[in-house]
Amino acid sequence: MTKIALVVSDVDGTLVTHDKRLTDKAKAAVKKLEDNGIAFTVTSSRPPVGMRFLIDPLGITLPIGPFNGSSIVDGNLKPITQHLIGEAAAAKSIAVLDKYDVDVWIFTNDEWVIKRDDGKYVPHERDTIQHAPLMVDDFTPYLAKACKIVGASPDFPLLERCEAEMQQVLGDSAVAVRSQHYYLDVTPPAQSKGTFVKAMAERLGISLDAIATVGDMQNDLPMFAVSGMSIAMGNATDAVKSKATDVTTSNEDEGFAGAVELVLKRNAGQ
Structure with a gap:
């Protein structure tokens, strides 16, 4: 299997708790990815302004994907690529x-x-x-x-x-x-978290097999479908879990940190 070089995570129901907290273990997990040479970014249904609180605490330097990945913005929330509904x-x-x-x-x-x-x-x-x-x-x-x-x-x-x-x-x-x-x-049409993941693969010059995605809802399935490793949260429905390669615990039980451990375990086994 290809080693994971990038993790792309959903936000609500995945990276943050039910009350929208970014836990210390989640922050430490992203730092652990960095320490192991694995890049990290996020995509969400949120608007750009709703993702700003993650950038500094998680040290995100890659573009992020608001509006279910139909836009791509930089760390200052300025559009790199933007699609409109029409x-x-x-x-x-x-x-x-x-x-x-x-x-x-x-x-x-x-x-x-x-x-x-x-x-x-x-x-x-x-x-x-x-x-x-x-x-x-x-x-x-x-x-x-x-x-x-x-x-x-x-x-x-x-x-x-x-x-x-x-x-x-x-x-x-x-x-x-x-x-x-x-x-x-x-x-917007023909845009999804899956197209965002593809854009990140092209930007970094890596294969889709080298990307792990983490999510919990139906809108995360397009990125599950294109990534080499997909991890469903424990709070996801059975239908979402069935489309993932792996399942972690819930977002109330440090499931994101658990997902990172699954990624590191996979890489260690290569």
């Missing part, structure tokens, strides 16, 4: 979300745009990404700039049904997948 697909997405009566948010590269601030997950998102939303009466001016559209709902089965209809309505014009049980993300 105005027509954005409008269709909002129409489907409105039909299911879920909260609708639009993310551009710089702004989180909402129409109401009493949605159940608005405080949660504000605390998670450490950025305040922009309240507007009309989404129209932001459709052409949309990097991600989110439908948020505490009704998980309803959001799952919405996901299925959204995928049917959008077809190949955009990607629709839940990043959490309560968030349905719409992102």
Whole structure:
């Protein structure tokens, strides 16, 4: 087997705990990767600003992949590569979300745009990404700039049904997948965490077999599919675990640090 030269990790449900903490063991695990000559970066459904808190504590020097990898930004959160959903697909997405009566948010590269601030997950998102939303009466001016559209709902089965209809309505014009049980993300077409992993392989001049990926949700499956080693968190569903080469413990039980140990064990066995 090829030695792992790069680890790409999801953030929520993977690298951080349920209450969005980056533990000392997670920090030490990333340092252990560095000490063993293994590069590290992150990709997430979060906007760029929501990933800033990781860069300095983890010493990340490679580009990171916000918006489910459909954008690539540098350490100053400036876009290196950026894809947009497209105005027509954005409008269709909002129409489907409105039909299911879920909260609708639009993310551009710089702004989180909402129409109401009493949605159940608005405080949660504000605390998670450490950025305040922009309240507007009309989404129209932001459709052409949309990097991600989110439908948020505490009704998980309803959001799952919405996901299925959204995928049917959008077809190949955009990607629709839940990043959490309560968030349905719409992102640009033909872009995913898998395309981000491929971009990192090309940037570093390494094979995809030399990359390990770590995640917990359906939106992590595209990077599992292209990497030489894929590690599902213990808190992932059985469906996600079935697509991984390895499984670690949950994000509440230092599962990311456990994933790093699996990577180092694999390399030691070469």
